Amino acid sequence: DAKTTQPTSMDCAEGRAANLPCNHSTISGNEYVYWYRQIHSQGPQYIIHGLKNNETNEMASLIITEDRKSSTLILPHATLRDTAVYYCIVRPYGGSQGNLIFGKGTKLSVKP
């Protein structure tokens, strides 16, 4: 079972920041937070991952709380093409676990 809790759906206005929350209250010390998204009918796309420090790349920012029990994925200027299901996954980094465990994710709808 997935170790994360995400809202089922969210809306965001085009051009505004999309803030997607994720709760992972049982996260272990060696587990990272990963975010993927799946645009309709396409393969999942890796977005970003982090351990405890905030991370930023060309796609998004990841803010992890100090106690690591929750995080927020931020898309700074959402576009219509960001409409997708977003998955928050926790797993060890570089460990022996190969598979990703996908939950139900958050369906983000970006509206004009």
Next chain:
Amino acid sequence: NAGVMQNPRHLVRRRGQEARLRCSPMKGHSHVYWYRQLPEEGLKFMVYLQKENIIDESGMPKERFSAEFPKEGPSILRIQQVVRGDSAAYFCASSPGTGVEQYFGPGTRLTVT
């Protein structure tokens, strides 16, 4: 740098036939994963392979399904004697190592008639 490639993108099979799905990982990636997404359901892990080895097949159905990743060539997911319940999108992912980010292909959509 080409991404993960899967073919065919769409495959139609009649009940009882065999389906072969192919996956070419990203250049430099020696780890391959297969996932299945049934209609209106989430992604489920099936199998994890490295070159010539199956590392984890805990998500594979016990019968009719097999996977390989030979020393040369793509990874193959094989489904024998397909049934309508096998209709799904099958995604392949690859990574340069264990426990790191995975990069997914566009998927193969299998329809069993």
